[in-house]
Amino acid sequence: MTLDIYQVDAFSAKLFGGNPAAIIPLEAWLSDDIMQQIAQENNLSETAYFVKEGEHFHIRWFTPAVEVALCGHATLATAHVIYEHLGFKEDQIKFMSKSGELVVKKRDGLLEMNFPATSLSKTEIPAGFLDQFNIKPSETLKAGEDFFLIFDSEEQIKALVPNFSALKKIKSRGIICTAPGTKADFVSRFFAPAAGIDEDPVTGSAHTSLIPYWAKKLAKNSLYAEQISKRKGELHCQLIGDRVLIAGEAISYLQGKINI
Secondary structure, three states: OEEEEEEEEEOOOOOOOOEEEEEEEEOOOOOHHHHHHHHHHHOOOEEEEEEEEOOEEEEEEEOOOOEEOOOHHHHHHHHHHHHHOOOOOOOEEEEEEOOEEEEEEEEOOEEEEEEEOOOEEEOOOOOOOHHHOOOOOOEEEEEOOEEEEEOOOHHHHHHOOOOHHHHOOOOOOEEEEEEEOOOOOEEEEEEEHHHOEEEEOOOOOOHHHHHHHHHHHHOOOEEEEEEOOOOOEEEEEEEEOOEEEEEEOEEEEEEEEEEO
């Protein structure tokens, strides 16, 4: 079997920035094992698969190690492929996923995703968890399956050096680290060693909790965010009730075929 494959840099206007994702359109679902093996072979933080079903698209996301319930950058990259490579003409794309309906539309030269907001809660810290960071956060919360660590400054976020081998043993989807930005309203980094990704370059799904937190903290609902990994990503964010709008750019890097 031969399948089309695309690789797209999401949340970036230029190549080699943002977060790369592999996108594979399907006529019908492959087995979970095959989709996981392809994701492992691609060795990117996410491989997204989608199948058109009536008026919407069903989307799934796989890291090299596991299937995840929500991925922002690979959803943005998938919308880019549907619009730019598959000739989709509608004003918006509706995805069905394990996280419910997700809508992506074009706005002011950006692709804007409409996602459910994630609430924050107090949490018990696993023994030795904070010892795996060279800088201690000022506060630790939980956002869904993620730990949410709040730091005092952008410089602290840049200087973080986690102990990934130890953090692999901590049960969580990932670890969101955030602080006020110098140019952006807020900055973040995202670590997910338990999911097979030491550091994710740009994480749309993490912003489902980052946006509500910073909107309340800064008393503003429109926010500009930067994820300050080595590749860096730019996100234009809004809080609207219990939903978040996450917008960014995307650019195609690769188009080809795979044989399975």
